[in-house]
């Protein structure tokens with residue numbers, strides 16, 4: 814499903830409130846996700862969780878995305894950095910629905926009554942679009958790494 818114009822407007826309309834509560838959203842998000850999926854927690858630098866650095870970065874990325882739905886090219890370098898960090902920490906496509914579920918729940922909780930079903934649906938579609946873009950780029954980075962590794966092994970075998 815692609816993000817419709819009115820859904821883009823709905824997502825954008827939530828940016829001010831989410832900016833106000835951005836870090837709270839990501840804190841709620843990480844707490845719940847790690848409680849439900851303890852296997853994911855070791856992928857994250859726990860010092861950065863405690864000092865709030867990682868929640869800040871995730872909040873900033875999500876808000877930058879929400880505010881630039883029509884100009885994703887502006888986010889290119891930032892997204893590329895995140896994707897390389899994801900590959901370094903072995904993020905896989907199957908992790909994305911888990912993150913999406915807890916992110917949406919946290920958005921719902923923090924926005925309260927303002928989180929109408931239409932807004933949550935629009936956010937779900939927006940998240941999935943970004944997830945698909947990132948999964949595609951990350952697959953290319955993994956493939957490139959595997960190719961380089963095979964070449965190194967061939968050289969080592971000569």
Ligand code: HEM
Pocket residue numbers: 853856857858859861867870871874875894895898899902904905908909910912940943944947
């Ligand atoms: C659209 C979805 C996502 C966004 C916008 C996002 C955003 C970010 C950002 C901004 C960073 C920080 C990059 C940096 O250090 O500069 C990051 C790192 C990271 N992300 Fe994501 N992420 C997403 C999905 C996921 C998923 C599905 C996982 C899987 C569990 C994940 C796991 C991680 C990990 C392990 C790190 C490195 C954390 C660390 O260094 O402690 N992310 N992500």
